[in-house]
Amino acid sequence: MTLAVFDYGAGNLHSLLRALTVDGLTPALETDPRALARADAIVLPGVGAFGAAAQRLAPGRQELLAALRDGVPCLCVCLGMQLLLDRSAEGAGQGLGLIAGHVERLALPRVPHMGWNVVRDVNEPLLETAPLSYAYFAHSFACVPADPAVVTAVTEEHGQRIVAAVRTARTLGVQFHPEKSGPQGVNFVRAFVREAAACV
Amino acid sequence: MLTRRVIACLDVADGRVVKGTKFVGLEDRGVPQELAARYEAQGADEIVFLDISATPGGHATVLEQVRLTASCLSIPLTLGGGIRSVDDAAQALRAGADKVSVNTAAVDRPELLTELSERFGAQCTVASIDAQRVPPPADVHAAAPRWIVVTRGGRTPTTRDAVEWARECVRRGAGEILLTSVDSDGTRRGYDLDLMRAVSSAVAVPVIASGGAGESAHLAQALEAGADAVLVAGMLHDGTTTVAALKTQLAAHGILVRAVA
Numbered sequence: 001m002t003l004a005v006f007d008y009g010a011g012n013l014h015s016l017l018r019a020l021t022v023d024g025l026t027p028a029l030e031t032d033p034r035a036l037a038r039a040d041a042i043v044l045p046g047v048g049a050f051g052a053a054a055q056r057l058a059p060g061r062q063e064l065l066a067a068l069r070d071g072v073p074c075l076c077v078c079l080g081m082q083l084l085l086d087r088s089a090e091g092a093g094q095g096l097g098l099i100a101g102h103v104e105r106l107a108l109p110r111v112p113h114m115g116w117n118v119v120r121d122v123n124e125p126l127l128e129t130a131p132l133s134y135a136y137f138a139h140s141f142a143c144v145p146a147d148p149a150v151v152t153a154v155t156e157e158h159g160q161r162i163v164a165a166v167r168t169a170r171t172l173g174v175q176f177h178p179e180k181s182g183p184q185g186v187n188f189v190r191a192f193v194r195e196a197a198a199c200v
Numbered sequence: 201m202l203t204r205r206v207i208a209c210l211d212v213a214d215g216r217v218v219k220g221t222k223f224v225g226l227e228d229r230g231v232p233q234e235l236a237a238r239y240e241a242q243g244a245d246e247i248v249f250l251d252i253s254a255t256p257g258g259h260a261t262v263l264e265q266v267r268l269t270a271s272c273l274s275i276p277l278t279l280g281g282g283i284r285s286v287d288d289a290a291q292a293l294r295a296g297a298d299k300v301s302v303n304t305a306a307v308d309r310p311e312l313l314t315e316l317s318e319r320f321g322a323q324c325t326v327a328s329i330d331a332q333r334v335p336p337p338a339d340v341h342a343a344a345p346r347w348i349v350v351t352r353g354g355r356t357p358t359t360r361d362a363v364e365w366a367r368e369c370v371r372r373g374a375g376e377i378l379l380t381s382v383d384s385d386g387t388r389r390g391y392d393l394d395l396m397r398a399v400s401s402a403v404a405v406p407v408i409a410s411g412g413a414g415e416s417a418h419l420a421q422a423l424e425a426g427a428d429a430v431l432v433a434g435m436l437h438d439g440t441t442t443v444a445a446l447k448t449q450l451a452a453h454g455i456l457v458r459a460v461a
Contacts, residue, residue: 011320014270014296047293049321110428112323112375114406115202116245116458134203134458136276138298138323140375157202180276180298182240 001200003193004030004039006080008056011047015179016077019189023197033060037067041196046078046177050103050141051091053079061096068098073196074171075189081166081173082143090141099168101145108158112140117155119176124152124165126172130191132184135164135176142175170199203458204450205429206419206443207408208239208436209248212281215265218252219386219434229437232265237272239436242443243460247273248301248378248431251281252353259288263295270296280328280378286315293320301326301378304351307358307365310372317373322405327369328378330354331362331395345394347381354382366399377403378431380410386434388414391422400426416441416449423455 003020005013007029020027020043027043030036037060057064068074076084085095088103095103106113116134119127137155143163145151153165155175166173172192178185210217210232217229229235236247249269251262259282270277279292280301289300300320306312306327316325331347332354347362366377379399381392391412400407409427413419419430435441447457 011324012270012293012296012298015274015298018271019274047320047324049318110404110406112405113202114323114376115205115429117202137202138276140322177276180274182274186274 001040003027003041004036005043007031008048008053019179019186022190033057037063040200042074044076044080046080050088051093054093068171071170075192076173103141114138119153119164122153130188136180137176203456204423205245207246207431208244209431209433211250233269233272236269244443246276248278266295299324301328303328307351313372322375326376327374330380332382363398363402370403376406378408384412390418393425396425396427416446420453
């Protein structure tokens with residue numbers, strides 16, 4: 001199985017790559033979104049800003065969208081998850097639009113929503129296979145999908161519900177950083193790799 | 201609800217974790233990656249790696265230590281010290297840091313905060329502020345406390361008001377404030393609660409209280425004063441307590457913390 005991690009050229013991918021390195025598999029960093037779309041499994045990491053990342057994805061947007069619609073397993077973390085939607089208040093540029101909806105700035109007394117929070121109302125098989133007691137969040141924007149049925153987990157802060165996970169077919173997005181969420185988070189990433197390997 | 205964070209701080213000089221009193225009198229406490237891994241296992245919510253090397257130009261060595269430390273962790277790591285540009289920050293992130301904190305460099309050139317925030321996001325940009333209490337005038341009895349910003353490891357006073365500077369840091373893009381009381385640092389007599397209260401009510405980003413932790417009650421006080429997280433160092437390094445013990449005591453105070461697995 002080939003496993004490609006998109007490199008937007010901003011931020012730290014170490015922990016994610018380390019978590020993805022399992023069962024003799026070596027993830028490949030990919031800067032070309034067209035090549036990314038050809039991998040057996042895809043990871044969109046969660047570092048950087050929406051506008052810049054959307055711009056980097058743009059040359060391969062159609063190919064990537066086709067691959068995800070075709071059922072290629074894909075894990076999208078934080079910003080990566082936000083890129084699944086149509087657009088974001090964070091910046092210009094087009095998301096993949098795999099999930100209809102937009103990304104809004106959080107309306108909390110303190111933004112970013114930063115730290116360890118509980119993930120609840122879980123309807124995500126991977127979170128049932130590899131549960132996290134707490135997940136590490138670090139974000140100022142959050143997904144607002146048009147169809148609530150894609151939401152597979154939420155978290156709560158200050159009485160507000162924040163979308164914590166979405167899924168459509170084999171594409172899974174999480175707002176938290178599993179690779180930063182301790183050993184349970186690393187297990188979650190590895191469960192994704194195993195699930196992907198099983199369906200290739 | 202977000203749990204309150206207990207963050208272990210490693211002050212690193214020339215490859216070793218040190219801890220001093222009031223920014224001086226450094227004592228060797230061990231190797232960064234070993235302490236970081238120990239604190240993660242104890243339930244630390246994040247690790248801060250502060251490079252306080254007296255000798256400038258050792259940045260490549262520091263990055264190598266950050267790489268080693270990051271490779272032992274599956275919780276967030278912040279690097280502070282020696283970051284003066286977007287390129288420095290990019291190197292720190294490539295070495296495995298998740299956030300960068302800037303202190304003197306931001307006071308010298310506040311645009312740096314905006315540059316970091318635009319490139320890496322506010323969640324990655326920590327403004328570290330060292331604040332020193334201004335003694336009240338002798339003839340005024342109930343004057344409201346004031347603090348000035350000090351830089352260069354607490355050695356150089358500036359004319360900036362610390363609360364106003366915190367506001368400006370956030371306006372310029374900082375997503376978090378690491379707030380150290382120079383007066384309390386290393387004393388283990390508690391955080392400067394007035395300072396924590398003043399800054400956390402002035403900004404709408406998370407505030408990390410730093411300087412003065414000596415027992416779990418101090419942590420609880422800082423969190424009750426409005427801090428979102430507490431930084432601890434000395435009392436962990438010398439084995440007085442563990443993160444797990446601190447969290448158990450915070451939970452007993454009714455403070456929401458991430459339970460240690």
